[in-house]
Amino acid sequence: MNPVLHAGDVAFAYDRRGRSVVDGVTLAVPRGTIAGLLGPNGSGKTTLLRLLSGVVTPARGTVTIDGVPIATLSRREMARRVAIVPQETHSTFDFSVLEIVLMGRYPHLGAFELEGKDDVAIARAAMSATGTAAFEARRFATLSGGEKQRVVIASALAQSSEILLLDEPTASLDLGFQFEIATLLARLNRERGVTMVVSTHDLNLAATLCTELVLLKAGRVLAYGPTERVLNADSIRTLYGVEADVVKHPRAGHLTVVPIGRAD
Amino acid sequence: MAAPIDVRRRLIATVSVFGALTALCCLLAPIVGSTPISLSRVFSRTIPFADNVDAQVFFVARLPRVIAAALVGSGLAVAGVVFQALLRNPLASPDTLGVSAGATLGAMIAITFHVDVTLMGITSVPLASFVGSAGALGIVYLLAAARRRGTSSTVLLLAGVALSAFLGALLRLIQLVADFTDTLRNVRWMMGSLDVASYAPIVAALAPMAFAFVVAGALPRVLDLISLGAEAAESRGVDVRRAERIALLSASLSTGAAVSLGGPIPFVGIVVPHIVRLLVGADHRLVLPASALFGASFVIVCDLVARTALGPVELPVGTVTAIIGGPFFLWLLFRRLA
Numbered sequence: 001m002n003p004v005l006h007a008g009d010v011a012f013a014y015d016r017r018g019r020s021v022v023d024g025v026t027l028a029v030p031r032g033t034i035a036g037l038l039g040p041n042g043s044g045k046t047t048l049l050r051l052l053s054g055v056v057t058p059a060r061g062t063v064t065i066d067g068v069p070i071a072t073l074s075r076r077e078m079a080r081r082v083a084i085v086p087q088e089t090h091s092t093f094d095f096s097v098l099e100i101v102l103m104g105r106y107p108h109l110g111a112f113e114l115e116g117k118d119d120v121a122i123a124r125a126a127m128s129a130t131g132t133a134a135f136e137a138r139r140f141a142t143l144s145g146g147e148k149q150r151v152v153i154a155s156a157l158a159q160s161s162e163i164l165l166l167d168e169p170t171a172s173l174d175l176g177f178q179f180e181i182a183t184l185l186a187r188l189n190r191e192r193g194v195t196m197v198v199s200t201h202d203l204n205l206a207a208t209l210c211t212e213l214v215l216l217k218a219g220r221v222l223a224y225g226p227t228e229r230v231l232n233a234d235s236i237r238t239l240y241g242v243e244a245d246v247v248k249h250p251r252a253g254h255l256t257v258v259p260i261g262r263a264d
Numbered sequence: 265m266a267a268p269i270d271v272r273r274r275l276i277a278t279v280s281v282f283g284a285l286t287a288l289c290c291l292l293a294p295i296v297g298s299t300p301i302s303l304s305r306v307f308s309r310t311i312p313f314a315d316n317v318d319a320q321v322f323f324v325a326r327l328p329r330v331i332a333a334a335l336v337g338s339g340l341a342v343a344g345v346v347f348q349a350l351l352r353n354p355l356a357s358p359d360t361l362g363v364s365a366g367a368t369l370g371a372m373i374a375i376t377f378h379v380d381v382t383l384m385g386i387t388s389v390p391l392a393s394f395v396g397s398a399g400a401l402g403i404v405y406l407l408a409a410a411r412r413r414g415t416s417s418t419v420l421l422l423a424g425v426a427l428s429a430f431l432g433a434l435l436r437l438i439q440l441v442a443d444f445t446d447t448l449r450n451v452r453w454m455m456g457s458l459d460v461a462s463y464a465p466i467v468a469a470l471a472p473m474a475f476a477f478v479v480a481g482a483l484p485r486v487l488d489l490i491s492l493g494a495e496a497a498e499s500r501g502v503d504v505r506r507a508e509r510i511a512l513l514s515a516s517l518s519t520g521a522a523v524s525l526g527g528p529i530p531f532v533g534i535v536v537p538h539i540v541r542l543l544v545g546a547d548h549r550l551v552l553p554a555s556a557l558f559g560a561s562f563v564i565v566c567d568l569v570a571r572t573a574l575g576p577v578e579l580p581v582g583t584v585t586a587i588i589g590g591p592f593f594l595w596l597l598f599r600r601l602a
Contacts, residue, residue, distance in 0.1 A: 055498050079501030086499075092352045092491040093546035103489055107501030111482050114271045114549070159500065 003028035004195050005082075005163055010051050010061035011219075021047045023219035024061070029197060029212075031162075034189050036210030036227070037199035040240055044219040045199040049165050052197060054078045065163070079107035083156035085166040089148065091140045097151050098136040101127055104158030119158075126157035129192070130184060146177030150184065157188070164188075166198045170205060178202065182209050203244075203257040207231055215239055231255055237263045271549060278550045282557035289564040290334060294326035296568060298575040324461070331466055332458045332525055333567045333581075334560035337532055339473050339522030341540075341559025342480055344533025345552055346515035349487035350508060351417045355597070358519040358533040361424035361512075362400045365431035367523035368454060370396020372435055375449050376442040386468040389453070390524040394472075397520030403427060405512060417494070456527035456582030458567050469525040476518035477556065483511055484548035491548075529563065529582045531589025536562050538596055 006029070012022045022044040029035050037045045050056045052063055054070045063070045065081050073081070083104070091100070104126070105119040115123075127133040130150045135143070140151060149169060156164055166185070170178040182205055188194050200206055206213060206227070213230040215222040217239055223230045236244045236257065243263045249256040295303060305311065305318040313319055343358040351360065358364055373379065374392035381388045407423045442450060460466060486507045489497035494504045519533075536559040537551065544550040563581070566588065570579040 050495075053499055055495060075498065075503045076501040079499065082499075084495070084499035086493070086495060089492060089496060091546075092349070092354060093541065095488075095546045099488075099545075099547060100492075103485075103492070103500060106485055106489060109485070111485075114275070156499075 002031065004031040004066060005029040005052060005197070006064045006067075007048075007052060008061050008064070010048075010058040010063060012047055012051055012056060012058050014047075019219075020059075021219050022051060022058075025051075025216075025219070025221050026061075027214055027221060027224055029195060031195055032189070032193050033211045034185065034196045034198060034209055035212045035214060036206040037197060037214050037216060038201075038203070038206055038239065039216035039222075043216045043239075045216055046167055047219075048216065049084070049167050049197065049199055053082050053084050053165050055084075076107045079159060079161070081161050082163045082165060083159040083161045085149070085152050085156050085164065085169055087168045087171055089152050095140050096136070097132060097138050097140055097143070098123065098127070100140050100151055101132070101136075101155045101158050104155040107159060122160060123154075123158045126154040127151075129157060129188060130154040144177075146173050146180060149173065149177070149181060153181075153184065153188075157192075157194075162193070162195060164194050164196045166196060168200055169198065170200065170202060178205060185209060203231070203236070207255040207257065208252070228255065231257070271547070274544070274547075274550060275553075278544050278554050279557070282554045282561075286334065286557045286560045286564075289561045290330055293330045293333075293564050293568050294322050297321070297326060297571055328460050328463050328466060329458050329567065330564055331463075332460045332469075333563040335466065335469055335473060336458065336522045336526035336529060337536070337559035337561070337563030338556040339469075339476070339518040339525075339559075340529065340532040341536040341555040341562070342477065342552065343515040343519040343522070345537045345548065345555045346480060346483065346487065346511050347533070348537060349491045349548060350511050350515070351421050352491055352493070353417070353421060354538070355534065356421070357531075358515070358522075359428065359528070359530070360421065361404045361516070362427035362431055363397050363404070363516045363519045364523055364528050365428045365435070366400025367393040367397035367520055368528050369431050369435055369438075370394065370399070371453050371524070371527075372438045372442075372450050375453060376438050376446050378446075384468065386465065390465055390468065393524035394520050397516065397523060400427065400431065401512070401516035401520065404516070405509065452580070453527050454582075455580030456529040456585075458526045458563075458581055459578075460525070465525055469521045472517045472521040476514045476521070479510060479514040480518070480552060483507070483514070484552050487511065487548040487552075488546075491546075526563075527582060530586045531593060532559060532563055532585055535585075535589045535592050538592075 007025055007027050009024050009026050010022060011020050011024050013020045025048060039045050051058050070078060101123045102115055105115055127136055130153050132150050132154050170181050185196060186209055189196060210227050213227050214224045215230060215235055222238060223235055232246050233244055236242055241263050243260040245258045245260060246255055299321055301318040301321050306322045340358050347356040347358060347360055348354050371389050371393035374388045379388045379392060381391060383391055404424060439447060439450060486502050489500050489502050498504050537555050540551055540554045540558050544554050566584040567581045570581040570584045573579060
């Protein structure tokens, strides 16, 4: 398979003399996959996502999309290819849900151009795909955490990019919403062919959702491959220092992780 | 507000309604005042201008004042909108980053030390005040340029507060060495006055303000996105650093021009954008033009009150905006906390 998103030996440090947060990461995300990014706090997951999205520039190495180095793309061109769903979104002003989703059309419009019928249609389609169409007129600030996250995903979909980067999309959500978002992402991947990179601390979410996993520790790739092969008791012990049972759950039909205790 | 359907239609409706309001204020305000005048005499062709007191009052005393009020109101309101989005803080205002304090410092120096420079018909006080605002802008601009990506806008906000406090200290130092007459002039200047009495200062303020407005005209969508967070904006395709600098430049220029024309008239930059948002929603493509127009109307009306309320004694216009704006601001704050 040809990788749609490729990182070649990328490194990055926030402080020029400081430790590299991402230290020589190489990975290739094939088109149409959902890749999970696992690793303990401070392992460089968020920074790697920022590097992949071009929000920060690597000190070393290159990121390419369809073979094009992203350093050669403008922010606008980049936004047409990659959309980001941050952990949380706060709105300073009282925007409606539809207004937030329509902002996803920004990279497709000229500086003085207003959205046309097509843009509204794309936004509405993104909203029905995420189950947010019913509250398009509501104020974004009045929504629950799960609803907000779905609206932000709709806004990212409205960007019409084929790659979606999600930074702990379920971190602040309850169990019900976690399932909802996971189901939504799986469906978007299946129906729209969106390639996704999802960072998460939720091992079971990763096991359900992701076809491939990247294990990140101290800014380096510990393992990268199909979920079934990468997610096991050894890798969890190395990553988190936790003993866990990893078994295929008969009812769930996928790997499940049961943490037992701290490994000593 | 109803669900947003068609931005184009809403934009046309918004500009028409607020434009009509502004036009109405501009036309009616010069007629009202302590000396009653008749419109038919003002525009009468049979009386020569030199003998036509009504026309003189209208064209020389009142019209420039109304135009100055409109410009100052628009400038401060637009700057308020831009600063609030840029700093992701709905309580930010044109004074927040110290541009206003810089302008005041400039004016105080010119008044106290009797600086006597005239440039293209602009007298020393507005000139020095504009230079002062440019100096403050320069410092803020350097801070913005130096701040690293990922640094929150809180840093910029704190820097602005610190700069304002520092400039405020310099202001008091200058007050200390000023003699009695100059102190009075300083105080009067700080209360704000739109009694320009000629068209020259208006023409002078027009250039930087027009530039600032044209630049701000390209910003609304960027401001929408930046108000959601720098990273969110970046990921939607906004070059945030560039946008921040352009927005800073535009808002500071229009603040500087407005303050050098009318003095530091308080609360316009915060009250106007909030009233406008209550009426048209959050979309900056509507908020920006509506605030420019409503800001003009607001200051024209406040100045009208200042001229007539205790007539023939004139209130400083800054007092009127503060009397209206202060309680409104507090109400806004409590509404947010509630």
